[in-house]
Amino acid sequence: MAPSAPQDPVRFSRRSLPLVAGIIAAATASACSARPSESPAPGQTSAPGAGGRTLVIGATAEPPTLDPTASPAAAIPQALLYNVYETLLRVDAEGALRPLLAQRWDLTPDRLTYTFTLNPAAHFSDGSPVTAEAVAQNIDRIRTDPGIASRLKGVMAVVEEVTAVDAGTLQVRLARPSNLWLYEMSSTPGVVINPAGFGGAASATAGSGPFTVTRWTPGDAIVMARNENYWGTPANFDEVTIRYILDANALNAAMLSGQIDVIANLQAPDALPQFADPARFTVVEGTTNGEVVLGVNNANPVLADPRVRKALTMAIEKRALVDTVWAGKGTVIGTMSVPTDPYYEDLSGLHAYDPDAARALLAEAGHPALTLRLRPAALPYATRAAQFVASQLAAVGVTAQVEEVQFPARWIETVYGNADYDLTIVSHVEARDLITFANPDYYWRYANPEFDALVRAADEADPADYVDGMRAAARFLGEDAAAIWLFVLPNLVITRAGITGVPPNATTLSFDVTTMASA
Numbered sequence: 001m002a003p004s005a006p007q008d009p010v011r012f013s014r015r016s017l018p019l020v021a022g023i024i025a026a027a028t029a030s031a032c033s034a035r036p037s038e039s040p041a042p043g044q045t046s047a048p049g050a051g052g053r054t055l056v057i058g059a060t061a062e063p064p065t066l067d068p069t070a071s072p073a074a075a076i077p078q079a080l081l082y083n084v085y086e087t088l089l090r091v092d093a094e095g096a097l098r099p100l101l102a103q104r105w106d107l108t109p110d111r112l113t114y115t116f117t118l119n120p121a122a123h124f125s126d127g128s129p130v131t132a133e134a135v136a137q138n139i140d141r142i143r144t145d146p147g148i149a150s151r152l153k154g155v156m157a158v159v160e161e162v163t164a165v166d167a168g169t170l171q172v173r174l175a176r177p178s179n180l181w182l183y184e185m186s187s188t189p190g191v192v193i194n195p196a197g198f199g200g201a202a203s204a205t206a207g208s209g210p211f212t213v214t215r216w217t218p219g220d221a222i223v224m225a226r227n228e229n230y231w232g233t234p235a236n237f238d239e240v241t242i243r244y245i246l247d248a249n250a251l252n253a254a255m256l257s258g259q260i261d262v263i264a265n266l267q268a269p270d271a272l273p274q275f276a277d278p279a280r281f282t283v284v285e286g287t288t289n290g291e292v293v294l295g296v297n298n299a300n301p302v303l304a305d306p307r308v309r310k311a312l313t314m315a316i317e318k319r320a321l322v323d324t325v326w327a328g329k330g331t332v333i334g335t336m337s338v339p340t341d342p343y344y345e346d347l348s349g350l351h352a353y354d355p356d357a358a359r360a361l362l363a364e365a366g367h368p369a370l371t372l373r374l375r376p377a378a379l380p381y382a383t384r385a386a387q388f389v390a391s392q393l394a395a396v397g398v399t400a401q402v403e404e405v406q407f408p409a410r411w412i413e414t415v416y417g418n419a420d421y422d423l424t425i426v427s428h429v430e431a432r433d434l435i436t437f438a439n440p441d442y443y444w445r446y447a448n449p450e451f452d453a454l455v456r457a458a459d460e461a462d463p464a465d466y467v468d469g470m471r472a473a474a475r476f477l478g479e480d481a482a483a484i485w486l487f488v489l490p491n492l493v494i495t496r497a498g499i500t501g502v503p504p505n506a507t508t509l510s511f512d513v514t515t516m517a518s519a
Helices: 074-082 132-144 150-156 179-184 195-200 248-256 271-275 307-316 318-325 357-365 379-392 408-415 434-436 449-460 463-479
Strands: 054-059 090-092 098-099 104-106 113-118 159-166 169-174 213-219 221-226 241-245 281-296 369-373 398-402 423-429 484-494
Touching: 054 248, 090 398, 098 104, 104 150, 104 379, 113 132, 132 169, 132 195, 150 179, 169 463, 221 369, 221 423, 271 484, 281 307, 281 379, 307 357, 318 379, 318 484, 369 379, 369 423, 379 398, 379 423, 408 423, 408 484, 434 449, 449 463
Parallel strands: 054 241, 369 398
Antiparallel strands: 090 098, 104 113, 113 169, 159 169, 213 221, 221 241, 281 423, 281 484
């Protein structure tokens, strides 16, 4: 996989854009057991005689808002990124950066100034052009609007000045070189909203993508209609409905009974045999960016001791956890990196399972008996993992008091916002999110100047040295046991037979339907 920033100078030409690929795991909604009465049957026309095709997707994660800049919930870009909202550039199925709203981009030799040449054909859904001034307003909004999610502000902190040179040319000057900034511009921080729609972005979309949102019923569904005036390649479906079904068994039942066409990510891997009939279903299996992390609150003086963190890590048999909790699906990891990262290194053997050594380390640290609050997000993988973890910690003298926390609202408020926890479990689904450990205000309250220096050096390094630098930072993080990394969520997508265009690996936050088709 290529580094996140290209070599100098950078020149790209427009190419066709291929397949689909929190900061935090996506927000969930209350279960719904029947298709909304307004929604068409899967694969049928959107209205009698309409002659179009529909796609009905089942998911467990509902956006709390339609504004992708207002919340860290990954369910927002899952539904809207690339489908409704576009970016200057995008990540393809192999993890490489490709043109989208920008036809090309150039970088000065000092690696401080990017010049983006916009596609003159691009326009928003209301017909107005996507201009350099519109993109500049989006970047400045993230930098200055107090209602923007803090992680996005962190991404834009490196930006020193944004200038619309002319209608089709945007110039962005950075305060320092940053390999990661360009990569981030392909995801939520780089989303371009029509400035005329800023005020209503929470409940209505104003994008330039191949779909527009025509209905959002919280707790139920999002309905997207094909943008007939889309400037790029038209979508293959006239209407896409994303239904939110929290209960994994109900989601599976909806698929088996033909109520939905796609399960976006199977939440009960032990149910895979139900979909083994190739005449009815296709199973797409790969990996994601979602590190399932047993987060540690380093502001707790006990947990600030690396001996305690390492002991907790050694108390957990991760392979057995995956086999028990997620039917053996998922890659065991030892740091904040996944197999599709360019700097991935298998560190699953760091602080390997050894309960005797764990007990010895706890005793050495002065905590042979310990009680901790384990507050997992109320999501299937997290709650199952919490029970397994609590049992294994008990075997080394640690009592984990498990309290499942409603997700997203309460978890975001208590754990993510206030760091009111000792341990938590949630999947971090954003790409290359190792850098969150360089922010001492982030909810795991980790502060280590040596790690910060490694991340900064990698980010500012020549692109040829970026991978080695980030690999060193990832190894440092794992060796210090800044958190306890359990496994990477697998990408398990179920479709009805005949649907194509879903790649095995989810390399972005988007569930991109624009290249999906139905026979």
